[in-house]
Amino acid sequence: MVPRIDVRNLVARKNYTGELEFSFDGDEALIDIPFVEFSSPVKAALKYEIFADDKTEIEGTIVFSLKGLCSRCLAETEEKIEYGAEGVFSPLPKDEEYGYRNGIIDLREFLRDSVLFALPSRLLCRACAEDDSE
Numbered sequence: 054m055v056p057r058i059d060v061r062n063l064v065a066r067k068n069y070t071g072e073l074e075f076s077f078d079g080d081e082a083l084i085d086i087p088f089v090e091f092s093s094p095v096k097a098a099l100k101y102e103i104f105a106d107d108k109t110e111i112e113g114t115i116v117f118s119l120k121g122l123c124s125r126c127l128a129e130t131e132e133k134i135e136y137g138a139e140g141v142f143s144p145l146p147k148d149e150e151y152g153y154r155n156g157i158i159d160l161r162e163f164l165r166d167s168v169l170f171a172l173p174s175r176l177l178c179r180a181c182a183e184d185d186s187e
């Protein structure tokens with residue numbers, strides 16, 4: 054379950070910073086590598102900070118595992134991916150910022166983007182990964 058951040062309510066209670074931990078199912082449609090799928094839910098551990106203009110910064114990590122066939126030798130393999138995610142939400146978004154309405158931040162688009170950025174372009178088994186780094 055992806056929680057929503059009720060900025061209005063948090064500001065009213067002067068809770069300007071906090072942490073969120075949750076997990077959700079990754080969208081298989083985001084994976085562009087043949088014969089590879091998520092082998093775990095995506096775990097998110099995020100911190101938020103709300104500023105005076107209601108701009109809210111979010112940062113933290115997402116962690117998930119992929120399993121499937123090595124992109125080079127087709128051996129079965131699994132890899133744990135850890136990614137530092139960050140985003141800025143604003144009621145009046147500019148540039149790279151995410152927008153939000155009615156004082157409520159919906160994290161889904163941000164999480165979808167973060168998973169997309171975190172995904173490797175290929176999955177390599179240990180032997181091929183070692184081969185590759187030489």
Ligand SMILES: [Zn+2]
Pocket residue numbers: 123124125126127128177178179180181182
């Ligand atoms: Zn391989």
